[in-house]
Amino acid sequence: MSVPEELYNIRFAEYFESIKVLYLTNEKFRSICDDYCTNVVDAQIYKKKFEKNFRRKLECENLSKELEEEILFFVVRST
Numbered sequence: 001m002s003v004p005e006e007l008y009n010i011r012f013a014e015y016f017e018s019i020k021v022l023y024l025t026n027e028k029f030r031s032i033c034d035d036y037c038t039n040v041v042d043a044q045i046y047k048k049k050f051e052k053n054f055r056r057k058l059e060c061e062n063l064s065k066e067l068e069e070e071i072l073f074f075v076v077r078s079t
Contacts (some may be wrong), residue, residue, distance in 0.1 A: 006037040 003023050012019055022029040
């Protein structure tokens, strides 16, 4: 069993040896760490989805504005 890579971060750097020992020997600590790692990974996934959805939202809004102009131009030209 090895320590998950999400625990290798700057915040835990000075305590890494203690974290490693506790992770390998203490089931409750390992469970807390595993929950933390799961949440870190989930947060990264949701961040990527948010960024993708935000870009898509902007694209849709921009396209809607362009189409509004096209509609107005068509209506004005047809009357």
